[in-house]
Every structure is written in structure tokens, then in C-alpha cells.
Amino acid sequence: MSTDPSRLPTPESRIHGCLLGGALGDSLGYAVEFDHISAIHGRFGRDGLQDFAMLDGVSHFSDDTQMTLYTVDGLVEALEWANEGVGADANACLWLAYLRWLNTQGVPVPPSAPVPQPRWIDQQEVLKHRRAPGNACLSGLASGEMGTVYRPVNPESKGCGTVMRSAPFGLIPHIPMEYVYKLSSDAASLTHGHRSARQSAGTFSVLIHALVAGQDLREAARYALDHAKGHTDPEPALIARLERARQLAGYEETGGSAARPLSPEDLVRELGEGWVAEEALAVALYSVLATAPPEQSEDSRTEAGMAQNMPERHFKAAISLAVNHSGDSDSTASIAGNILGAYYGEACLPADWLEALEAPDVIRAMAARLTAVTGA
Structure with missing residues (x-):
């Protein structure tokens, strides 16, 4: 279904919206990341955690946002070289960026690995806090080996540490979808060897790229699923989960869901x-x-919809649903925030939530660097 291009968010707004939206979801979810839904209800009431105001002003983003920003930095470095007419291995740039992130977590870069040169992002103290980083991300990088599809590190690991950091690949305009997928899945191999970790990351990046290209949510979700199915060695677990997500949301037949969202227990x-x-x-x-x-x-995204704060209401409702369950609340909400920020741009970001966000200036600065280097 087409939409008037003049009503669509600008590429710059999508980049800022995606990175800030992900950080907002991450921050709200991080407050309850390891809590069972019964504990969440006991702390915040029957409806669970709905707003930053319920956190008494304490809000931090996790390793999800940290690694997303380091993904941005790795891509920016590769694109800086490309813009100067110098070829660079994008995955090597990403590996070096993740090694610099590893150092911020108090884990020394192994002697067998190259010593990365410091960049602006490494000077930001807010990114040096240890916020429950994933074990596979730490161990994969600490191995000192640059993992690949053919020489995997953590070959059995399929944790969500690949997906939660992979939105930036979809934000690069004017490149073929297959290259978006390859960049993302190759970068996933730096820490996780299981094909589901690679294909889930690549599929997420394809979804973001489709939204940035102007597809609506329904079209982009279907496109990403079809892309996953078309892989030469498709991951059945990924396809089954995505098909079920679309079915449960009512998007297979109706084009939208009129049903009440699943309870936290049913969602899990x-x-x-x-x-x-x-x-x-x-x-x-x-x-x-x-x-x-x-x-x-x-x-x-029409003027009427914007006037009714429809994007903001959608953002809050989706993040609430993604946060309030017995599971990895910060990662699921971070990914949801990335999706909606890429779709609506900054229009969906609640002003009061942005006021509570940790270090928005750092996130905006990285978004501005990606915008500048891509010409978005």
C-alpha cells in the first residue's frame, strides 16, 4: 500500500528515531530484564512497567545500546575509508569496533588480536559501564579470533546478542538488500556461530532496511519473512517464530489486529x-x-495521525508489551524500539521518555555521524 512520499520521515529522522527508539526500549526493559512477570507485577502493579516515571528517575541503557552504537562506529569507519576511495573490510572494521567495546567492559583485548586505534566513541564514559553483557559476546571477542561463518567462534551459541545490535546495518541507504543481509550476518559471526544467530540478525537488518526504504510495517514484516525463507539454508526455528508472530498479531488475514494483545504468560x-x-x-x-x-x-503518518499522537501512542504500547514478560525484556524492547523508530522516525519518540534517557547526546552524535557518512 503506497503512501505519499512527502508524508514519510526523512532518512535522518529514521536514523535518529531508530537509535533513540532502541535505546528507550532497552532502558525501560533493562530495569526488569531478569525479573519474572510476577515480580514485575508485584513491583509495578497489574499493568506492569509502563513508563519511566515509575522508575523514580533511575534509567540506564544496557549492553544492547552500547553494542548498537559500536556497530554504528564500525560501519562509519568503513564508510569513511570508502568515501576517501580506500577499500576497507567492513567486517574487520566491525571486529575492531567490538574489540574496543570489549575493552570498555574491563576485558583486555587478547594478545593474538590487533590493537584497535581509539576513536571518538571510546572517550564517552557512559559507554564504559558494565551492564550485564552477553557471555557469548564477551567470550567470542576475548578469543582473539575473528569469527566467520566458516571458522566460527561459539559455534553453538544463538543468543540474542547478535540481533539486538544489528539495526544499524539496515540504516545504510542505497545498497542492495543482499549486501545488508551479508554485512549483518557476517558481523554476527564475530561472536556467535549458530546459524539462527546469524540469520536472525540478518533478517532483522533486512526488516529495518525495508522500513527505511518506505515499506509499511505489514509489508516489511512479510518481506523480511520471505527473505528468511529464501535463504539457501533457512533456519526452521526462525521462520516458525516469525510466522507465528505475524499470525498471532492478526496480520496474516486482516491487515491489522483487533484482538487484545497476548498476556505476558501467553506471549512467552x-x-x-x-x-x-x-x-x-x-x-x-x-x-x-x-x-x-x-x-x-x-x-x-498522515497529518491527522500525527495530530492524534498516533505514532507516540503506538510506540508506548509496543514497548510496554515488549517489556512486560518473563524474559529478556531489554533486548525485546530494544528491537521493538528500533523497528518503530525506523518506521516513524523521531515522531514516535515520547518527549518525556527522551528526557529520562541516559546520554541522549551520545546517541544523537553517533546518529549524526552515520547520517553524515551515508549522505542520508
């Missing part, structure tokens, strides 16, 4: 807790689709 039973890659992507996608306003593909 149907799609999983989000600790592994395909579950995290499925929970986030379901949260976005199940809370979308009717006929959102046309109405939500």
Missing part, C-alpha cells in the same frame, strides 16, 4: 522468552504488529 508460551535470537526478534515483531493502529500503513 507462544514465542519464547527472548534470550535466543529468533525468539527476541519474534517477540519484538509481535509487539509492534499487535499494537499497531488499524490501517496504520496509511493513517499513522
